[in-house]
Amino acid sequence: MSVSPQTPPPGATAVLVLADGSIYWGRGAGAEGTAIGEVCFNTSITGYQEIMTDASYAGQIITFTFPHIGNVGTNFEDIETKTPAARGCVFRADITEPANWRAVGHLNGWLQAQNLVAITGVDTRKLTRHIRDGGAPTGVIAHASDGTFDIPALIKEAKAWPGLEGMDLAKTVTCAQTYPWDGEADWSLEHGYATQDKQGVHVVAVDFGAKLNILRCLAAAGCKVTVVPATATAEDILGHKPNGVFLSNGPGDPAATGEYAVPMIKDLIANGLPMFGICLGHQLLSLALGAKTKKMHMGHRGANHPVKDLATGKVEITSQNHGFVVDGDALPDGVTATH
Template sequence: MPHPAVLILEDGRAFRGEAYGARGTAFGEVVFNTSMTGYQEVLTDPSYSGQIVTMTYPLIGNYGVNAEDEESAGPQVAGFVLHEAPPAYSNWRAAESLDAYLQRHGVIAISGVDTRALTRHIRSLGSMRGAIAPAEVDADELVGQIRAQPQMAGLDLACGVSTDERYRVPPAGETRYRVLAYDFGVKSHSLKLLAQRGCEVTVLPATTPTEEIVAAGADGLFVSNGPGDPEAVGHALDAIRALSGTGTPVFGICLGHQLIARAFGAETYKLKYGHRGGNHPVRRLSDGAVEITAQNHGFAVRGDEGGIPGAPELQVTHMNLNDGTVEGLQHRERPVFSVQYHPEAAPGPHDSRYLFDRFVDEMERRARGMQVDA
C-alpha cells in the first residue's frame, strides 16, 4: 500500500509523492542531476553528502543495483527524489531493486514527484534547503526546521566523508609511480584509473598534516573531489603549495580544483544551482576541442576575461560553454593542473580520461629530469 510523502522547500513550495526507500524525515540541500543512467554512482558519490538529489530523467531504478557500481562504501546522499520508480527491474548484473537498496542503507526517498516542475523551480530560484517527510507532517513546523538547517556555504563536509585511516590501492601490474591521494570524498573509479596506469596509490585522510605529505616523497599528489564549501577546507592549501614547490606534479578535480585555485590566491563562490549531470559541454582552450563532461559541484572558481583575479600564476585551460565558468586551470611554472569536472566519469562520458594520462606524463617528465640532474 502506498505511503504518501512530501518534499518541502525552505520557501514553502511543496511537491507531493509516495514514500520510497526508507521511511522518515530527511533534511538537505535540494539539487538536481541530469544524468540518464548511473543513479547508483550518483547515490554513492561522497560529493553529494548533505544533499537531497533530484534525478531529472523520469525512470530511475529500472536496471536495479549491484556491488560493482559503488563509488564509495555506500550511499552518501541525504535523500533521493525521482519521478517514476518502475515496478520491476531488469539487468544481468543486478543484485537487488533500488527500493530495497535504499531501505537497506536507510536512505529516505520520494517517488511520483513532478521533477520537471521541481527542477524549473530550482533553476529559477537557486538550490535551497528542503526535507522529505511523511505527507501528514505539519508543513509550517517542517519549514521552520528546514530553515534552521545550516546553509551549504561555509560548510566543511569533506572531513566527514574522508577516510579515517590511510590505505593503499595496489597498481594493476608493476608499480611505475607512487601517488598520494588527498581524500576529500574520493570516488573509487578515480583510484581505479590511477591503478590501471601503474600507480600505487596511498589514500590519505583529509586532516593529514602538510609535513607528512611532503616527507612521503611521492611521485605525485592527486587532490580529490568532495562536498561542501572549498573556503572551509583551508588546511589543504599549505600542502598543495608545499608539495608543488618541490616540483611534484599535482592533479586536482572538482573540490580539488577549487582548493588548488585557492592555494594560489583565487577566490571561489557558490553557483545559483550548480552543475550536476553527465552532459556538460566544456571547451579545451589549447585546441578548441569540446569535451562532454560529467559534473557535480555547487561552487566555482572566480574568473574574468583577464584570467583568475588574485592568482596570476594560474592560467585558464577549460571553459564551460553553458555559462562561461572556469572549468580548468594550470600553473604557469609548476606541474600543477586541475579541472572542475569529473574525468573519471562514473557515471558519464569518457572524453576527459586523458587527464589521468597527462598526470602520469607529468610524473614521467619529472622522473626523467631527476635522472638527468643526477
C-alpha cells in the same frame, strides 16, 4: 503530485517541503523518516547507483530529472563509496523492477538498507525549473507510511538549515587513516574489476571524498596509489616519498575545507611536487595559488556538460558534479584559465 496545499492528497506517503514554502506531495520510497539538505538536480539518464554513492553529494538531496528509475537494479560493483553521503532522493516515477543481468537487488531495498529517504511521484520538471530560476533551495523530505505530516514544522526545519556555504564536509566523508589502494583497476564484462600488477610512479591521493573509480583510473594508468585522509599534512604526504599528489573530489565549501587543506597544498607546491586536482581538489589547488571560489546558482550535475579547450577550440563532453566554482574574474597573476 506536485506543488499543492498543506493537506495531503489521497495516497500520499511522502512530501518534499522547501524553505520557501513550496510543497511537493508524493509516495515514499526507501527508508522512513526525514532528510534535510540542499536540493539539487542531476540530468544523467543512467548511473543512479554511482550518483547516489558519490561523496560529493554530502549534504544534498538529489533530484533525478530522468523520469524512470530502478530498471538496472543495484549491485556491489557500481558504487563510488561504501556508504552514501547524500541526504535523500527525488524521483518522478515509481521505482521499477530490475531488468538487468548484473542486478543483485531492488533499488528500493538498497535505499532502505542505506537508510536513504526518497520520494516518488514528484513533478521533477517543475521542481528542476524551480531550482533553475531560484537557485538551489534547502528542502526536507518526509516519508511516513501513515501519511501524517506536520508541514509547518517541516518548513521551519528547512528554513533553519544553514546551507552549504561555510560547511567543511570533507572531514565527514574522508578515510579514517592512510591505506594503500589494492590495485583494483579496469572493469571488464567477463572478469569484473582487474588487478593492476605492474605499478610505476607513486601517487599519494588526498581523500576529500574520493570516488573509487578515480582511484581505479590511477591504478589502471600504472600508478602505485597511497590514499591519505583530508587532514594529512604536507609532512605526512612527503613521508611517503611520492612522485606526485592527487587532490580528490569532495563535498562542501572549498573555502571551509581550505582552512586546513590550503596550507598543506602550498607546502607541497613549494616542494615542487606535481599535483592534479578534480572537483573540490581543483578548487583547493586554485585557492592555494591565490584564486577565489564562489557558490554557484544551481551547480553543474550531469554526464553531458560541454567544455571548451581555449587553446585548441576543441569541445569535450564531460561528467560534472559541483556546486562551487573558481571565480574566473579573480585569477591571480600566473594562473591561466584553460577551459
